[in-house]
Amino acid sequence: MKGREIILGILQNGPHTGYEINDILQTRLNHFFDATFGMIYPTLKKLEQEKLVTKQQVAQTDKPNKNIYTITPTGKAVLSKALIEPTADEIFKSDVLMRLYFSQNLPASQVAEFLQEEIIRKETKLAELKAQLDHWMDSGMTDVQKITFDYGIAYYTATLEVLEKAKTQL
Amino acid sequence: MKGREIILGILQNGPHTGYEINDILQTRLNHFFDATFGMIYPTLKKLEQEKLVTKQQVAQTDKPNKNIYTITPTGKAVLSKALIEPTADEIFKSDVLMRLYFSQNLPASQVAEFLQEEIIRKETKLAELKAQLDHWMDSGMTDVQKITFDYGIAYYTATLEVLEKAKTQL
DNA sequence: TAACGCATGTAACAGGTTACATGATTTA
DNA sequence: TAAATCATGTAACCTGTTACATGCGTTA
Numbered sequence: 001m002k003g004r005e006i007i008l009g010i011l012q013n014g015p016h017t018g019y020e021i022n023d024i025l026q027t028r029l030n031h032f033f034d035a036t037f038g039m040i041y042p043t044l045k046k047l048e049q050e051k052l053v054t055k056q057q058v059a060q061t062d063k064p065n066k067n068i069y070t071i072t073p074t075g076k077a078v079l080s081k082a083l084i085e086p087t088a089d090e091i092f093k094s095d096v097l098m099r100l101y102f103s104q105n106l107p108a109s110q111v112a113e114f115l116q117e118e119i120i121r122k123e124t125k126l127a128e129l130k131a132q133l134d135h136w137m138d139s140g141m142t143d144v145q146k147i148t149f150d151y152g153i154a155y156y157t158a159t160l161e162v163l164e165k166a167k168t169q170l
Numbered sequence: 171m172k173g174r175e176i177i178l179g180i181l182q183n184g185p186h187t188g189y190e191i192n193d194i195l196q197t198r199l200n201h202f203f204d205a206t207f208g209m210i211y212p213t214l215k216k217l218e219q220e221k222l223v224t225k226q227q228v229a230q231t232d233k234p235n236k237n238i239y240t241i242t243p244t245g246k247a248v249l250s251k252a253l254i255e256p257t258a259d260e261i262f263k264s265d266v267l268m269r270l271y272f273s274q275n276l277p278a279s280q281v282a283e284f285l286q287e288e289i290i291r292k293e294t295k296l297a298e299l300k301a302q303l304d305h306w307m308d309s310g311m312t313d314v315q316k317i318t319f320d321y322g323i324a325y326y327t328a329t330l331e332v333l334e335k336a337k338t339q340l
Numbered sequence: 341t342a343a344c345g346c347a348t349g350t351a352a353c354a355g356g357t358t359a360c361a362t363g364a365t366t367t368a
Numbered sequence: 369t370a371a372a373t374c375a376t377g378t379a380a381c382c383t384g385t386t387a388c389a390t391g392c393g394t395t396a
Contacts, residue, residue, distance in 0.1 A: 212356090
C-alpha cells in the first residue's frame with residue numbers, strides 16, 4: 001500500500017480533513033509509516049480528481065476554513081482490492097547502522113555519539129507510543145490493531161537493548 | 171547517507187565492480203538497506219562523472235567483461251564528510267502492519283494469511299543473516315559491525331515473537 | 341513575544357523503481 | 369534443459385521530499 005491507499009484506508013473510518021489525516025498518521029501509525037503534508041495534500045487532490053473521494057468545504061470563523069474528504073463507493077472498491085493483495089516486503093533503511101558499518105576509521109567517541117543519537121530517538125518514540133495506548137483504546141482499538149502496537153513496542157525495546165549494550169561495551 | 175555515499179563507503183574498503191557491490195549489499199547490509207542494479211549502475215556512472223571514483227575496464231574470456239571502480243581522494247573526502255554528519259532518522263514502512271491496521275472488515279483467515287506471509291519472510295531473513303555470520307567473520311568483521319548484525323537478529327527475533335503470538339491468538 | 345495549534349497548498353527536485361535488453365558458462 | 373552465476377546498462381516512470389507561502393487565535 002502506498003500513500004494513495006493509506007489515505008483511502010483512513011477515510012474509510014469516516015470523513016477527515018488533510019490535517020486530521022496527518023494527525024492520525026503521526027500518532028497511531030507513526031512507528032510504521034511516515035507522512036508529510038507535502039504528500040497528503042497532493043494525494044487528496046489526485047484522489048478527488050479520480051473521484052475516489054469527494055471534498056466538502058467548510059467555512060470556519062475562528063480557525064482557517066477546512067476541506068472535509070469523504071470516500072466514495074469507487075474509492076471503497078479500490079481500497080478493498082488493495083487490501084486483499086499479497087503483502088509487500090517491509091522497507092527498512094537505517095542511517096545509524098550504515099554509519100556503524102562504515103565506522104572503521106572513526107574514533108570510538110564518534111561511534112558512541114551515533115549510538116546515543118539513536119537511543120534518544122528510540123526512547124522518545126517508545127514513550128510516545130506507550131503514551132498513545134490509552135487514547136487509542138478509548139477511541140476503539142481493535143485486537144488486530146493492537147498487534148501493530150505490540151510490534152512497535154517489541155521493536156523499540158529489543159533494539160534499544162542492543163544499542164545500550166553496545167554503548168557500554170565500546 | 172544515500173546510495174551515493176553508501177557506494178563510496180563500500181569502495182573505501184577496496185575496488186569493486188557493480189556486481190560485487192550489489193552482492194555485499196544483498197548479504198551483509200540486506201537487513202538495513204535495500205539496493206537494486208537499477209540504482210547501483212547509474213550511481214556509479216554519476217560518481218565517475220563527478221570524479222569521485224575511477225573506472226578500470228577488465229576484459230575476461232570466460233565471463234562477461236567487467237568494470238572495476240576505485241575511490242579517488244576526492245571521493246574519500248566526500249565520504250569522510252558524510253560520515254561525521256549527524257545521523258538521520260531511520261526509515262521504516264510496513265505493508266503488513268498497515269494491512270493489520272485496516273483489517274476491520276476482513277475475515278480472520280485473511281489476517282492470518284498476512285501474518286503468515288510476514289512470518290515466512292522474517293524467518294528466511296533471520297536464517298540468512300545467521301548463516302552470513304561465519305563468512306562475514308572470516309572476511310574481517312569489526313566489533314562495531316557486529317552491532318549491526320546483533321541489531322538485525324534482535325529485530326527479527328522480537329518481531330517474529332509478536333507475529334507468532336498474534337497468530338495463535340486470532 | 342515566541343511558539344504552538346489549526347489549516348491548506350504549490351513547484352521544483354531528488355531519488356529510486358521497474359521493465360527492458362543482452363548473453364556466455366556452469367551447475368543441477 | 370532449466371536455472372543460476374557472472375556482468376552491464378538504459379529509459380521511462382513514480383512517489384515522495386523539501387522548501388516555500390500564508391495567516392489568525394491562543395497559550396506560555
